[in-house]
Amino acid sequence: MAKPVIELRDVWKTYKMGDTNIDALRGMSLKIYEGEFVAIMGPSGSGKSTTMNMIGCLDVPTKGHIFLDSQDVSHMTESTLARIRGRKVGFIFQQFNLISAFNAKENVMLPMMFQDIPREEQSEKAEALLEMVGMLKRMAHKPSELSGGEQQRIAIARALANDPQMILADEPTGNLDSKTGNEILALIKKLNEVDGKTIVLVTHDKGLAQKYAKRIVQIKDGQII
Amino acid sequence: MIGEIFRIVWNYIRKRRTRSLLTIIGILIGISAVVTLIALGQGLTNAVDYQFSKLGSNRITISPAGSTGMPMSKTTAQLTEKDADTVKKVSGVEFAMGLYVSSKPVSFGNEVKQIPIGGMDVNVETLKYAGQTGLYEIEKGRNFKPGDKYKIVIGSKVATDAFSRRIKVGDMLTINNTQFQVIGIQKSGGTGIMDIIIRMPKDALRELDGKTDQVSMINAIVKEGADIVKTSDRIEEALRNERNEKKGEESFTVQTTRSLINSFLSIIAVIQGLLVGIAGISLLVGAVGIMNTMYTSVLERTRDIGVMKSIGAKNHDILLIFIIEAGLLGLIGGAIGVLFGAIASTLISAVASYYLKADILRISISPFLIFGPLLFSFVIGALSGLFPAVQASKMKPVDSLRYE
Numbered sequence A: 001m002a003k004p005v006i007e008l009r010d011v012w013k014t015y016k017m018g019d020t021n022i023d024a025l026r027g028m029s030l031k032i033y034e035g036e037f038v039a040i041m042g043p044s045g046s047g048k049s050t051t052m053n054m055i056g057c058l059d060v061p062t063k064g065h066i067f068l069d070s071q072d073v074s075h076m077t078e079s080t081l082a083r084i085r086g087r088k089v090g091f092i093f094q095q096f097n098l099i100s101a102f103n104a105k106e107n108v109m110l111p112m113m114f115q116d117i118p119r120e121e122q123s124e125k126a127e128a129l130l131e132m133v134g135m136l137k138r139m140a141h142k143p144s145e146l147s148g149g150e151q152q153r154i155a156i157a158r159a160l161a162n163d164p165q166m167i168l169a170d171e172p173t174g175n176l177d178s179k180t181g182n183e184i185l186a187l188i189k190k191l192n193e194v195d196g197k198t199i200v201l202v203t204h205d206k207g208l209a210q211k212y213a214k215r216i217v218q219i220k221d222g223q224i225i
Numbered sequence B: 001m002i003g004e005i006f007r008i009v010w011n012y013i014r015k016r017r018t019r020s021l022l023t024i025i026g027i028l029i030g031i032s033a034v035v036t037l038i039a040l041g042q043g044l045t046n047a048v049d050y051q052f053s054k055l056g057s058n059r060i061t062i063s064p065a066g067s068t069g070m071p072m073s074k075t076t077a078q079l080t081e082k083d084a085d086t087v088k089k090v091s092g093v094e095f096a097m098g099l100y101v102s103s104k105p106v107s108f109g110n111e112v113k114q115i116p117i118g119g120m121d122v123n124v125e126t127l128k129y130a131g132q133t134g135l136y137e138i139e140k141g142r143n144f145k146p147g148d149k150y151k152i153v154i155g156s157k158v159a160t161d162a163f164s165r166r167i168k169v170g171d172m173l174t175i176n177n178t179q180f181q182v183i184g185i186q187k188s189g190g191t192g193i194m195d196i197i198i199r200m201p202k203d204a205l206r207e208l209d210g211k212t213d214q215v216s217m218i219n220a221i222v223k224e225g226a227d228i229v230k231t232s233d234r235i236e237e238a239l240r241n242e243r244n245e246k247k248g249e250e251s252f253t254v255q256t257t258r259s260l261i262n263s264f265l266s267i268i269a270v271i272q273g274l275l276v277g278i279a280g281i282s283l284l285v286g287a288v289g290i291m292n293t294m295y296t297s298v299l300e301r302t303r304d305i306g307v308m309k310s311i312g313a314k315n316h317d318i319l320l321i322f323i324i325e326a327g328l329l330g331l332i333g334g335a336i337g338v339l340f341g342a343i344a345s346t347l348i349s350a351v352a353s354y355y356l357k358a359d360i361l362r363i364s365i366s367p368f369l370i371f372g373p374l375l376f377s378f379v380i381g382a383l384s385g386l387f388p389a390v391q392a393s394k395m396k397p398v399d400s401l402r403y404e
Ligand SMILES: Nc1ncnc2c1ncn2[C@@H]1O[C@H](COP(=O)(O)OP(=O)(O)O)[C@@H](O)[C@H]1O
Pocket: A015, A016, A017, A022, A023, A024, A042, A043, A044, A045, A046, A047, A048, A049, A050, A051, B398, B399, B402
């Protein structure tokens, strides 16, 4: 645990909503090291998702710095950030966010399409990942034909498509029953333990956080407490 | 990447089948109309061309520059018998004759009228070729024969309208104090010019006029099998040399029936242009339809856009997805439109030739008429999708992911 994979240094994020400014993050500082499984907890509106967006290079801070692999990414252009996201980060969302026009396999291939990976390789990789999450039989199904748990498994496969070092899961079990939620988190934990992926998990559920994560970070009003 | 984008786009077009279809129909109608009208116009042009060429377009007219081809119009430049001889010797020319026209006071009974008089040679050769032009047919009486001198053939309007009394074959007219006998009345028709003039042997007209060897125009007939355009070029060159004139500054003009056809065809082209322009408006409506569909799609897919960006799509990937989707909608509409247009124009020409018992339309669908509209419809589609696509590509990923 020499250098952090990601470091937030005194990060502020202010959203303008008409005349009023909302400070979603107020001087947030956080280091996450390679191979960690960190759970972020906090009340609704405390800035958990905003923190995730900063870690995942989906947005840039209003103030402060973000270092990814020791590289300052806080002022990079959108297309540079897009390339970083595509290669280094895998997102898992509460609403699964599969593309409804595509079937399961195409959804898993999508991140590879944006990285210009040869068609053959995309196809093999997608099938291997679907196999790994237990969804190979469902590869030709559209998201609307699948249950929430099945969709989330496919979303996990998609997050792994470009072999990112980091998986960011924002309340991945929020729309699932507790049994399915446990299965999904067990799968994510396996990624951490077997494949050594760095995991950042946002959850409301203290029980789940303690059961799966190695470290818990508490957030309140845009700061770590 | 572009291949991948086509795959992504194709999924979306299939997903929204009904809406895609309606959007496609919008373009389809415009392209079918345009293709049909162009094919019909082209068919009409082909048919006119064909009919004219069958008609034996073998006549060349040389007149002084600035004159409209009307024998009696006034110009400073003049042609002479020497020019007519020059034309006669040009290769490809079967025969040429100089016509001399001069306006004279003509008296009949106690009335005097100014009437244009055309003088022509009345030797065997000229009469034979004059007969071939079909311009000198006789209604009553007879035409000239070699040796005629103080005889005239009058136009049908001259016979009926010029004087209060109708002129009959055998009547005597006085022109410049010389008596002329009417031997024939010309059949009316053609451009109408022959109806209002009096024809007499050139020798007699020159006697009245005292003028030397001026001619008003030269008519030439092209040899069978000779290229009329090339022959007329050669005539132009020969006259230029003989008269010592520079190219582009000629004091004469050489006209062929071909140039007549061309002016006719250019009228067809203008009408066709107008119709295609009107059909083009329906294409505009189709383009607005695509734009509308794309704006709706961008809104509907806000979350998809956020997701794609979160998994590595760059702004220009998103831009391309929407532009290509719009272009593809246009292209599909265009492809079906070209097909419909080809079928429609072929049917119309078949029906027309069945009822009119003539090939008035000779339809041929050229590669240009297939690939032109295809390219055009793709470009129209892509352009219509441009603004929605720019809007989509500029969405911030965090905002689109929060969009419900
Ligand atoms: N894109 C945005 N535009 C405007 N306000 C936002 C945006 N994202 C988050 N916020 C606001 O910032 C605060 C923190 O939001 P968020 O990070 O989503 O909280 P959490 O995930 O902990 O519930 C909230 O008040 C939220 O309304």
